[in-house]
Amino acid sequence: MQRVAERVSRAIQLPTTAGDVRRVLSAALASNDFWHIVSLADRPFNQVAETLKQLEAEGWVAFSDGEVHLTQAGRERCRAENVQPRQLHRCSACEGRSISLAAFADVLRRFETLAADRPKPILDYDQAYVTPETTISRVAIMADRGDLVGKRLLVLGDDDLVGLAAALTGLPQRVVVIEVDERLTTFMAELSRREGLGLEVVRHDLRDPLPGDLVGQCDTFCTDPPEAIQGLELFIARGLSSLAGPGCAGYFGMTLVESSLWKWRELQRLLVQKYRVVITDIIDDFSHYMNWGYLLQTVRADLGPAQVPPARVWYTSSLYRVEALADFERPSSTVEVDERLYLDSESLVWTRRNSHAAGA
Amino acid sequence: MQRVAERVSRAIQLPTTAGDVRRVLSAALASNDFWHIVSLADRPFNQVAETLKQLEAEGWVAFSDGEVHLTQAGRERCRAENVQPRQLHRCSACEGRSISLAAFADVLRRFETLAADRPKPILDYDQAYVTPETTISRVAIMADRGDLVGKRLLVLGDDDLVGLAAALTGLPQRVVVIEVDERLTTFMAELSRREGLGLEVVRHDLRDPLPGDLVGQCDTFCTDPPEAIQGLELFIARGLSSLAGPGCAGYFGMTLVESSLWKWRELQRLLVQKYRVVITDIIDDFSHYMNWGYLLQTVRADLGPAQVPPARVWYTSSLYRVEALADFERPSSTVEVDERLYLDSESLVWTRRNSHAAGA
Structure with missing residues (x-):
């Protein structure tokens, strides 16, 4: 071993x-x-x-x-060496998310209809969206934790259409979505207009600071950040800068597929030391991602079984919830960013992009 | 406000x-x-x-x-002020724990029979035990995460009888329980002998360092620590000192009833900075505590509704899982302890014990 x-x-x-x-x-x-x-x-x-x-x-x-x-x-x-087969004991009713969708059955149905024509994931923006049940579960857990009803919600990057689902519930006071992909902003804005959802859609690149009129104006943020540590920190810092103050909360996903536990611990240090928030929840495998078209072109090509397309959901992420305490300070808008935003050695696409590693 | x-x-x-x-x-x-x-x-x-x-x-x-x-x-x-009624959306099948007990139905039944005569909680040791479903769910999640089957498990303080339940599954290689209350050690040792469970029961006060033959000898620990920050840190440090090395895991409970989010963040800093472990899971309301007899004698007496006994489960805790990485170092055995082990200003019993606060 x-x-x-x-x-x-x-x-x-x-x-x-x-x-x-x-x-x-x-x-x-x-x-x-x-x-x-x-x-x-x-x-x-x-x-x-x-x-x-x-x-x-x-x-x-x-x-x-x-x-x-x-x-x-x-x-x-x-x-x-006494290695035993891994066994799972996840609740089949909630798929291990701990959350019931009973109160959101109508929202789920309507979401599935409206999302049917959504733009397909593209590599340029590191996209891959989650199952409809996952999107609605994110909304349901925000409602459960007191972070949705009557609140101002900001979604940062939203190919999962969480903002659309939140608006469909009619529960938040305000829902704003920031997204860089014009296909998505157009799709969401048109749906919102047609269905009268009042969703605010802002086309914006999160490498740039948050639009000034959103800083400190939200109660809750939700994001599914890129997982290179720089991108992770950037998206979360942008989210935190939107929060109004103590008691406000943020939700984000983090995988074990593209992040080692080293990176998890590094992020946890950033959260509790640098950003001074508290982690209230980490729910394993909360988000289930639909398989996306460009996967096999991006992962290493020297392993036979990795060239067979996945037959079912395999890419999942844990859901983090963080909460601001009374000593909360909004992060400054100046975060250094470069090409490592979407790429580190734990990224799915790393080996293909770095031939010396593939040949090692 | x-x-x-x-x-x-x-x-x-x-x-x-x-x-x-x-x-x-x-x-x-x-x-x-x-x-x-x-x-x-x-x-x-x-x-x-x-x-x-x-x-x-x-x-x-x-x-x-x-x-x-x-x-x-x-x-x-x-x-x-736009304050809305709190709503909950927890999965009823798993009671929000995310874990299925389907594979443990027989163990649950047998546990309930064997635990029927368990010693009742006493204040001296800060006791209050969890529902049988909670005890079995703790075992099930350890199995789910690869921390039980074929592993050496240490339970530190065990009025919840997690060690008994783990031994009943027959899955671990070894189960050791450390407990200070002689009523409990006698109860567990007799059951284990009678049922041939091979449970190792050690009577020991965790204010003293872990018995030398347990240091570095376990794969997994589980504890439900006192919640004053000193007691919390002490029990977790003792647990960590039992772990063999990288990849080993610890489970412990922490409430929002006797711990503010300030204390949560303080503990999270200790975990990721001082003890250099990573937090992999925080599952809200995982543990449900049976109501215990001495509650009303210990909480503040100047509030009418707090003098009516609770009719159903109200005291719950979140379950943390932490994992040791390759840079893991076992904590030293010298931890300072004093009377603040079981008591701080966030303890249930604080107000009665500190009349100046009650009169404030």
Whole structure:
């Protein structure tokens, strides 16, 4: 295990322990589906992929018919080291989100109808949208936590159409969506006009500071940020700068597919130290992403099973909720940004973009 | 609102904002039951109680027949300030825990039978145990996250009988329970012997360092710590010192009833800065506590509705999961402890023990 871990560490430049290798083996004992293994391992895509490659080199796993199989040697090793198949015990009623959609059944139905013609995800903006149940669950949890009814909501970047769903409930006092993709702003603005939803749609690039008339004017923000640490921090800082003050809350997603637990901890330090908010919730696998068209063109091409399109939802994110305390200070608008906004070594697209890593 | 907030701040020595007062009003718009209002407000008991007292002085709420009622003036004020009734949208299937007990139905049944004669909670050890569904859900989530099957589990302080439930599943490699209350150690040891569960029960006071043969010998720990920040840190540090290394995980509960979000943030800073673990999950209201006998003798006596025993579950806690990364270092065993271990100004029993606060 240790040798495999060291090889993976070197190849992907991310510290990898024997425990990480065990997690991948545990996932591979539970499924032959590559994408499901990534999902079950709770480790970054690049780490899981490289670990499987190294395990194949060791003769513990074999790739055949686009699937991942433990070899006899691999199974014996798992037995010897007491690695057990990963098991899940998620509630099927709420898909593990903890939230009931019972009060939002009509909103969900109407949302599905209205969203049917939504623009398809494109790579330029790092897009991939969530299932309709996820979008409505985000609205439902904001309602549950007292952050939606009668409140001013800002959605930063919204290919998930959370702003549309929130407006459909009629519960918030105000809903503003900031989005850079003109296809989406046009789509949302037209729907809002046609349906009389009062949704405010602002076309804006979040690399630029928040429009002045939104700073400090919101009670709640919601965003699904890019996961390179710079993009993550930028989107959250922009969200925080919209909040009116203590008691206001922010919601955002973070995956284990494109973020290591190192990055999670780094973000948590930023939240509680630098931005002085408190984390009130982290709900695992809250958001389920619909599979998107450009996936296979962007991930590493040297692994057979990674070239078979995923058959079901595999990309998920945890939902964070943070709350501002009485010592809250709005972040300044000057955040340094560069091309690393959407890309770091934990990004799905990293290996293809960095051939030296692919060849390691 | 601001005036009420300032009076509450002074009386309970906890910074209280207009937003906190709004949360209490929002809860009081949704329920007349004092304990339910505490639960819905997501603010410390002492803060909610003092806020209601000040709101009564303002003429916005009235206490009658042991209930809390918004007055006409209070309702008008809520309308004017756009305070809406708190609404909940929790999944009824999992009670908002996100976890399915389907695979543990037999374990739950057996646990309920075996736990029927458990010792009753006593104040000396700050006891109050959770519902059987909560105990089994803690076991189920450890199984779900890969922290139970084939693993070595340590439970620190266990009037909830998590160790017993874990042993009943037959899934862990080893289960050790540390408990100071001889009634509980005797009860658990006898059950384990009679049922052949192999549960290891150690009578030990956690103010003293962990027994040497447990240091670094566990994969997972679980604890329901006292909530004064010293006790909280002590129990978690003891748990962390039991972990073998990277990839190991800890589970613990933390309430909003006896801990403000200030204390939450302070703990989060300790976790990610001092102890260098990452927080992977925070699940709201995961643990539901059975009402305990000594409650009314310990809380403030100057508030009518707080002298009516709670009719249903009102005291809940969030479940935290933390994970050790590759730079994990076991905490040293020397932690300073004194009488503040079980008591701070956010404790349920604070007001009675500190008459100057009660008279403020």
